[in-house]
Amino acid sequence: MTSTHQITAGFLPLLDSALLVVAKEKGFAAEQDIALTLVRERSWATIRDRLAVSHFDVAHILAPMPIACNLGLTAPAPRMIVPMALGLGGNAVTVSAGLWSDMAECGASPDLDAISSGLALRRVVDNRKGERLRFGVVHPYSGHNYELRYWLAASGIDPEEDVEIGILPPPDMADAMTSGLIDGYCAGEPWNTLGVLHSGAHLATVKAAIWKSSPEKVLGVNGRWADGHAEALAALLRALYKASLWCAAPGNQEELADLLARPAYVDRAAESLLPALTGLLQIGGHKTLSIRDFFVPNAKAATFPWKSHALWFYTQMVRWGQIRHTPDHEQIANDTYRPDIYRNALKALNIAMPAASSKVEGALKIETPVGSSGALTLGPDGFFDGGLFDPVDIESYIASQARI
Template identity: 45%
Template sequence: MTVERFRIGFLPLVDAALPILAHELGFAAKEGLELELVRDMTWATVRDRLLYGHTDAAHMIAPLAIATALGRDRPAVRIAVPFVLGLNGNAVTFSTALARNVGLGETLGDPAEIGAALQSVAAARKAAGKPLRFGVVHRYSSHNYMLRYWLAGVGIRPDTDIEIVVTSPPFAADALAAGEVDGICVGEPWNSIAVDRGVGQIALATAQIWRRGVEKVLAMRHDVAESRRDAVEALVRTLHRAAEQFVEADAAEECAKILARQEYLDAPRDAILRAITDRIRVTPGGEPIHYPDFMFQYREAANFPWRSQAAWLYSQMIRWDSNRFSDADAATAAAVFRPDIYRTALTGTGAPLPGASSKLEGGLEEPIGAGSVQGRLVLGSDRFFDGRAFDPDDIQGYLAGLD
């Protein structure tokens, strides 16, 4: 058997689990693949390695893949996303001082109520000439857009009432401890580490802002996806098998032990295990609480690259970058997500395959059966906290309805 090799870039986050486990648990080898994992500390470096051919694929924040294809901040390069590595899994964490000022409790609160309390603190800090500052992992990240969506929805104007800056995930807890930021929106285990160090308190899970919101993806250059199509499809199957294993309850301990290793997350095993098992320690020293589907890696075709999710991310770029809507750019953004590769790769495996490539986002309150070309597909609630829904065929109408 000819061995196909992939170098895959990643950041030390729990949602980098699937390529790591595909390598460590032998799923890649069974597909005739050899994976080399390349650890970095910033998303900009992950992107640059990918673009300059130092890696073949990358664990990447979904908006950055789209921004790269659109030429935001750099010349455009066509990107393909054939697989979603996970939904949600992030949190908004306040410094302990801000948590006291806002009056956070010992569990996850209501987004609207926390927002109303935060609005008062933000107004006072702005009047005193020391506006609140929140850290996100990249300008083009779901963390940035989720945070902004929530803030704007509760009456806080990002960039006017508060400041938003970039901080690398592994240094987010340090930024809180140093007083450089008053809050962070970051992936696990870095929220939990901030709590365990006594420098932060988790206010919200991003799943409370947008349930089933797209998070990390497998990204690669378009030319790699096309020229190595068979190998890429094998990689999709490999990651799908790793996802199936990852969500097995009796696999959690082993997965956490692997991810905690120095070459991967280099983080406490217990903090990783809590994230994998949907348990969140909200306050320093507190007992972890169970929040179902805090991370979402497998069920309900979670790994399917819905083009409507790419379209929502594009709508947020328009909203916050003050760019004009463009039909051509909207099409480019949606085309980054490649459901065609996903379907071809998993045909005949028994995995549920959606019949559509796009859907209304935020329209489901209760689980509902969905059309599929293979397997039985049930989609769960995907609500936005403010009850809005996003129609990917009417991005301009959606934006006109936002403040």
């Protein structure tokens, strides 16, 4: 029997492709009358290009990339919308054993605290006296790039002058570090865990410590396809939301690791995927640490496409010289994320959703019940340096963000 909706989605072999994998493998897409085809790719540039030429209708994609596409920063690029996030967190900053040893001598905390690790790294940079450390990120328009830069700058390290930041595909990170090409990297899982297990690396800090409850991957949708397939898109969002509930259930973690481990998906041993799913991460030196909210697939409105997330990414594009700030550019970033489509698609599921489309990022210091269409808890969502981002006052925030 032919399904009503035929949807092709691109993805990279990362833990946070989980919602798409589960939607297909556990039947949530089929329940919505969707024939979901998943196509694995190696680079984010290829994901972008295949969306542009309509090989893909939707994709697992870096949260800032659709904004960059709509701003004309990367070509070829489709007009894109983001009607859903694919979870919160999931990244870490991983460093070589040698660099971690130097950081530990300079006071880095073994609990991956972003403040002490950042200050220790700054001391190491000062001690190197002109020998610049090299870090890898997966793409210029990635959460990895912006969170790494934010952490460095807030720790007193100039990301443009004091270190070098280069671009590498996630699967190449650990090998590049082992060979001495880089000293560390910021990437999604399982590449941090694999660096620890097979390359003697050590985690320096995690995304959940740099910016709590922060976005990472989203569902990027070709705008032309969305215009002509509103019903199919809504059905896909419902399937992905149900998949997020399944992924969030602790009793499903081992099965989820086994699903993602298959050759068609992440193609790595399940035991290297399970740590990030449980939050019990091997951080290096044969130590394991429980990290709260390391990867959040459903709780805390984890799938909601906050416009404040989009606008924070936009401010970082401005901060690091990728684009000039103008009212038109700000509006493009704001309009890329589409909570209206999310709400319309999921209202039939009777779930709790945020009443607002934006929030002050960093304002919630503890888990907080919020006004919504039902019971919903958000936060904490703070930046490690205590900073606040109010999307209502973009210009003041940009002006306050010197390079360091």
